[in-house]
Amino acid sequence: MLKNFTFTKMEKKIQIRRKGFMGRIIPIVLIAVLFSVTFQSCQKDESILNAAPGGQLKSASISTVSQSSSISTVLITNLISKINGYVTKGELQSGIANALVSKLKNVIKSVDKGNEKPAMNQLQAVINQVDGLVGSDTIDTTIGNGIIFDIRALAGENPTYTDPRDGKVYKTIKIGDQIWMAENLAYLPSVNSLILSGTKPYYYVNGYWGTNTADAKATDNYKTYGVLYNWPAAKTASPEGWHLPSDAEWTQLANYLIDNGYGVYKDIYIAKALAATTSWWGSRINATIGYDLSSNNSSGFTALPGGGLLGHALIRPGQAGFWWSATESTASTAWSRTLRYVKATLIRSTQDEYKDKWMGFSVRCIRN
Known part of the structure; x- marks a missing residue:
């Protein structure tokens, strides 16, 4: 009985030691696993931030996305409203305004049909007409030049603008339906x-x-x-x-x-x-x-x-x-x-x- 008791007691000590050892080793293993997962996750995040252009993610270089030069019918509609506003304020003759508005509406029709080249030609015709009116003093120079600027801008030409207050020249850019x-x-x-x-x-x-x-x-x-x-x-x-x-x-x-x-x-x-x-x-x-x-x-x-x-x-x-x-x-x-x-x-x-x-x-x- 004594031997059995001693053996059992020793066995329990061994079991306790095993449990103590396992109690220490299991947390260490878990920490190592968690560290490995976290490290791999960090590496993944870092690879996303530093991915080379041309990878599966969108590249930092997006030169392939070009500024659209298509004619904006929204901006043409805005220009028509401006022209009608000049008439309301007595700054433009209604006959001249009606002729310009009619041509601009035809441009919208051409754009809506997908005929952009004819639309460009129509816009150039409007520019030529307004330029002639300015040259003959039939239309106010500021108004005429403003209409010409708006046409060039809405067509995506990005014309420069000169501030008459100080002569400062500014570059412009058409982005969507905004100038x-x-x-x-x-x-x-x-x-x-x-x-x-x-x-x-x-x-x-x-x-x-x-x-x-x-x-x-x-x-x-x-x-x-x-x-x-x-x-x-x-x-x-x-x-x-x-x-x-x-x-x-x-x-x-x-x-x-x-x-x-x-x-x-x-x-x-x-x-x-x-x-x-x-x-x-x-x-x-x-x-x-x-x-x-x-x-x-x-x-x-x-x-x-x-x-x-x-x-x-x-x-x-x-x-x-x-x-x-x-x-x-x-x-x-x-x-x-x-x-x-x-x-x-x-x-x-x-x-x-x-x-x-x-x-x-x-x-x-x-x-x-």
Whole structure:
């Protein structure tokens, strides 16, 4: 009995030791397995971020997506409304307006039938007619040149626009059914250092602290990035025939790019399609603006990182760009859009940041 008892006791000790050993080894094995799975998952995530162009995912280089040059019937309809508006205001004879409108409606019919080449010829005929009317002083020069500009723009020619207030020449770009300036607005009637207001218009040049407009215009930041405006100034800064885009118009731009394949990796990653190929800081994160700048700007929008004035602090050029919309959020705030060098999306301002009307942001004008 003693032997049996001793054996049983020893057996229990061995079993206890085995359990202790297994109790220690099982957690170690589980930790190793979990680490292996996590490591493989991390490798997978890293491979997605750093996938080479041409893989199964959408490449960061989307040069195959070209800007559509097709005629926009929406913009033709807008032009017809403008022409009728000139008649209403007594600025254009109804007979001339009716003739132009009739020809433009024929262009719409040609486009709807898929006959784009004849439509282009019809548009050229309208341009020739308006040009002749301007030359004979039958139509106001500003109105005539505006009609010609709109026709060239809606046909996808991306004509330049000269601001009559200061002679500044701007590139333009047709994106979907919108005509945008392809540069930040640089209209600078006055310049302020750090006077802040959400009710009175103020104009700033990033990095310039004086009040002399000539000196401000001589700076590299002005020449490259244009002017920073508080919201009251932004609302009235656009030249005639242009306006500060609404929140809805910014959304329309984003949706067009998303719906037409400009996104990188994901449809909503359209920041690279909007951003310029120069001036942005570099990034190692694929699909972001700063990753391979040469693959940016497939839309032709050419967004530059002009920085911004946020209180008494400046966001330096290179890392971000901020642009106002014309749409108020509250009595003291308005919606804006932001691009950052380490981000892949066009960011709409949140409820509590980048919206205060006294902040200094860039302006991108859109055609009326």
